[in-house]
Amino acid sequence: MFEEPYRWMEAVSNRHSYVQERLKLGQPVFSVPFDEGVLIVGFAPQRGKIFEIYDRIALGGVGHPADVERLRMTLLEMAHLEGFNRSAQDVTLARLLQFGIAPALKQNFEEIQRAPYIIRLLLVELDRECNPTFFRINYDGHWETFKDGTVIAGKEKIMDWIQKEIRALPFATFTLDKALEEVCRLWVESKKQEDGDGDDDKDFPKTLKEAFDQWYLEGALLSGKVERRAIYRTLTEEEIGKLKSSVG
Amino acid sequence: MSFQSNAQSSPGDFFELLGRSGYRWQTRVDPQTQNDFAVTQGTTVLAFHFKDGVIVAGDRRATAGNSIMYEHCDKVIPIDDYSLMAIAGVPATAFEMARILTHNFEFFRRSQMQSMSGEGKIRTLSKLLKENVGMAIQGLGAVSPIFATYDLQSKKPAIHFYDMLGADFQIRTHTATGSGSPTIRGILEHEDLWGEKPLAERSESNAVTLAVRLLQTAAQFDSATGKARPDDEIFPTVAIITEEGYRFMDDKELTDICKTSLRR
Numbered sequence: 001m002f003e004e005p006y007r008w009m010e011a012v013s014n015r016h017s018y019v020q021e022r023l024k025l026g027q028p029v030f031s032v033p034f035d036e037g038v039l040i041v042g043f044a045p046q047r048g049k050i051f052e053i054y055d056r057i058a059l060g061g062v063g064h065p066a067d068v069e070r071l072r073m074t075l076l077e078m079a080h081l082e083g084f085n086r087s088a089q090d091v092t093l094a095r096l097l098q099f100g101i102a103p104a105l106k107q108n109f110e111e112i113q114r115a116p117y118i119i120r121l122l123l124v125e126l127d128r129e130c131n132p133t134f135f136r137i138n139y140d141g142h143w144e145t146f147k148d149g150t151v152i153a154g155k156e157k158i159m160d161w162i163q164k165e166i167r168a169l170p171f172a173t174f175t176l177d178k179a180l181e182e183v184c185r186l187w188v189e190s191k192k193q194e195d196g197d198g199d200d201d202k203d204f205p206k207t208l209k210e211a212f213d214q215w216y217l218e219g220a221l222l223s224g225k226v227e228r229r230a231i232y233r234t235l236t237e238e239e240i241g242k243l244k245s246s247v248g
Numbered sequence: 249m250s251f252q253s254n255a256q257s258s259p260g261d262f263f264e265l266l267g268r269s270g271y272r273w274q275t276r277v278d279p280q281t282q283n284d285f286a287v288t289q290g291t292t293v294l295a296f297h298f299k300d301g302v303i304v305a306g307d308r309r310a311t312a313g314n315s316i317m318y319e320h321c322d323k324v325i326p327i328d329d330y331s332l333m334a335i336a337g338v339p340a341t342a343f344e345m346a347r348i349l350t351h352n353f354e355f356f357r358r359s360q361m362q363s364m365s366g367e368g369k370i371r372t373l374s375k376l377l378k379e380n381v382g383m384a385i386q387g388l389g390a391v392s393p394i395f396a397t398y399d400l401q402s403k404k405p406a407i408h409f410y411d412m413l414g415a416d417f418q419i420r421t422h423t424a425t426g427s428g429s430p431t432i433r434g435i436l437e438h439e440d441l442w443g444e445k446p447l448a449e450r451s452e453s454n455a456v457t458l459a460v461r462l463l464q465t466a467a468q469f470d471s472a473t474g475k476a477r478p479d480d481e482i483f484p485t486v487a488i489i490t491e492e493g494y495r496f497m498d499d500k501e502l503t504d505i506c507k508t509s510l511r512r
């Protein structure tokens with residue numbers, strides 16, 4: 001297999017198709033700025049899409065839960081060892097990605113005897129001046145940076161459509177409530193983009209009422225208003241209840 | 249990027265992660281290097297229960313033998329949102345213990361997605377002290393801390409005092425440690441038994457006033473305990489822990505408190 005470059009390229013291409021097929025049903029996780037920080041939110045049949053990584057860093061994931069978990073632990077260990085050995089100020093998302101998981105993911109993906117990670121991750125950081133940075137990293141180690149917010153989803157078509165919509169909205173000026181409402185609206189609109197593509201997700205909720213009834217809304221924020229070191233917190237029941245009554 | 253499941257490992261244990269990365273906490277006992285010199289404990293730190301929670305306070309002086317080295321030392325250290333450690337003993341060891349604890353509690357909370365229990369936090373410090381015995385008896389790293397926390401499960405504040413071997417003692421009323429502590433332990437007991445109210449029934453402002461006065465008294469009799477010197481902007485460290493977490497008094501509050509509480 002290795003003496004013929006074509007075979008290797010074909011194998012890598014097959015892996016892309018395999019992973020993309022497995023990711024297809026992954027539900028969108030949004031991350032957008034609002035007037036006091038950054039919001040990260042998504043609907044899913046079970047909890048386990050949004051996590052705290054370090055004082056000012058959060059993670060969202062779609063894909064195989066065991067793979068998301070493995071990468072989450074890797075990020076947690078890297079961040080905490082760096083924070084202990086040097087300083088919390090040296091723990092930055094760019095370093096964790098560029099020198100940590102991205103090269104490892106790429107190597108893993110191209111070593112074709114090893115099982116690929118079935119993941120797409122969204123990482124967000126709010127710096128001390130309250131400026132957010134959004135990153136999206138793929139199963140093959142390729143990452144992109146965004147200023148205005150970003151999204152990950154199983155289907156690239158949906159992801160690209162939501163990304164365009166996020167860029168068109170002034171999320172950074174919205175209050176938390178308004179940002180949540182707009183994200184919910186985008187979620188509903190994105191469902192309409194899926195119509196008729198013949199995928200096996202017919203039983204999935206299509207309206208917000210169905211989503212609230214059948215799934216969990218998982219959400220967290222990095223707040224620039226908090227004076228503590230760790231600025232991550234999950235959305236409260238009251239905040240979700242308020243959203244439900246305003247959009248439901 | 250390897251992850252190995254190991255039946256002997258403890259999930260969420262940052263101390264174990266440090267070990268895997270090559271870090272080693274303290275050396276074992278070396279009987280050849282035991283010596284007789286006493287460990288300097290130039291400090292007074294105290295903690296007691298009041299009506300809304302617990303108060304933890306300490307002076308700011310660091311000494312080496314007879315020399316005053318530093319007047320801005322922070323001896324009450326935040327560990328997580330609900331826990332503080334007040335230190336007496338060798339600062340290098342105490343500060344590193346605090347750093348390990350901070351990362352340990354946060355790593356556990358983030359990786360296991362739940363806060364460590366109050367009991368778990370208390371045992372973690374015991375473990376560090378136990379593994380530090382070698383350094384302590386060699387005269388190089390003895391630490392005698394007070395650990396105060398708000399237990400989110402029992403919804404109660406707790407104060408624990410530790411000996412240098414790692415034994416922990418839950419404190420129901422008050423405790424103090426460091427070279428200036430003998431002076432004020434008697435006053436605390438007297439105040440609790442025969443003062444205008446038991447300590448646990450006092451208001452926050454009353455508790456803060458008492459803490460500042462006690463530290464000033466300790467400094468009067470112990471040269472290794474620093475006095476409050478508002479003119480030089482040197483104040484004791486005073487923090488409280490309630491169900492909302494810890495809060496340190498800032499310099500402005502302490503200026504006002506010192507103005508009123510230190511007046512004769």
